[in-house]
Amino acid sequence: MTSTTRPDLSDIHLGDWVDRRLPRPWRPYTRLARLDRPVGIWLTLFPCWAALVQASHGFPDLRQLVVFSLGALLMRSAGSTVNDIADRKFDGHVERTRFRPLASGQIDTPRAFAFLAVQLALAASLLLLLTPFTRLVAICVLPLVFIYPLCKRFTHWPQAVLGAAFNWGMLMAWAEVAGHIPAGAVLMWAGAIAWQIGYDTVYAYVDVKDDTRLGLKSTAILFGRHGKICIGLFYAMTAGAWSLGGWLLGMSWPYAIGMLVIGAHLAWQTWRIDLARPEVNFRLFLANVVSGALLAAAALAGTW
Structure with a gap:
């Protein structure tokens, strides 16, 4: 059984700005760090920015904003490198990743x-600019970063592990700004995990045929034809956790309006999911950059 080549589903677009503008020796490292596919960077940054805003109850300190933004960029890139190293023998057999x-x-x-x-x-050098408590919290995420690429070999829930690691910066933001991690912040982080399980499952449906053939596991394979309902449930958990978390953190009424907008956007995504059309699912995955931006905007509005 082989895949039919569909260039529009490949996550490497040959002839793009990397090939046109960068020296040849730089190109594989740029792609290894996913700098040519910044959607993952935005999906990491927006929840982190939202947590910084909530912890600061307003605009965060510029130094903290820069440090956390660089940290999110570097750790997302490092996680992508770890993932590619672990999956190097599988990626060549998957349509989306073979380049x-x-x-x-x-x-x-x-x-x-x-x-x-x-x-x-x-x-690690950025940790020198943070408090000892924040450094301790940061170190705790490393096992998740290195375990995630192996998860698809033994569990159908690699998306949950990825969500926990991907959004760890939310907990670090509270540790740095407030010196503690309140229950509301943990709920916001849990909501981000549910959100990532949802959108990463949408993404996983793009690869479901190749992953099944290779004996790999994912939530898309686990949910099967019930994927639309399951994704909708995780998106509902997202809206619920973010709403309750924001209330516990003292967000003002504009935050509730933001949650309604996010809920409507996630409901629209769920309605549009078509398990038989990978190209539609891929576009819906990309639409979650909007979800992340809405979260950061809601957090800022909630501090008014």
Whole structure:
């Protein structure tokens, strides 16, 4: 059983700005860090910014904003590198990933590990600018970062592990700004995990045929034809957790309006899901950048 090539579903777009503008030696590292696919960066940044705003109860300190933004960028890039290293033998057999640098032979594994070491070293250097408590919280996420790429081999819930790691910056933001992590902040983080399970399952439906053939696991494979209902339930949990979390954190009434808008947007996404059309699901995955932006905007409005 083989896949039919559909270039529109590949996450590497040959001939893009990376190929046109960057020196050839830089290109595989740029793609390894996903700098050519910034959607994941935005999906990491917006929840982190929302937490910084809520913890600061207004505009966060500029230094903290810069440090956390760089940290989110570096850790997302490092996580992508770890993922590609772990999946290098599978990616070449999956339509969406077969042009990735390791899978296509543009870079070898030792160089990828060296690049990962540089990414982690840069991320670690940012910890020197944070409080000891925040550093401790940051270190606790490392097992999740390294376990995630292996999860699809033994559990149908790799999206949950990814969501916990991807949104860890929300907990760090509270640790840095407030010196503690209140229950409302934990609920906001739990809502972000449910949100990521939802949108990453939408994404996983793009690969479901290839993953099944390779013996890999995902929530998309677990949910099967019930995926639309299950994704809708996780999106409902997202809106509920963010609403309750915001209330516990003392957000003002404009925040509730933001939650209604987010709920409507997630409901629209759920309605549009078509399990038989990967190209539609891929576009809906990308639409979650809007969800993240709405969350950050709601958090800011809730401090008025």
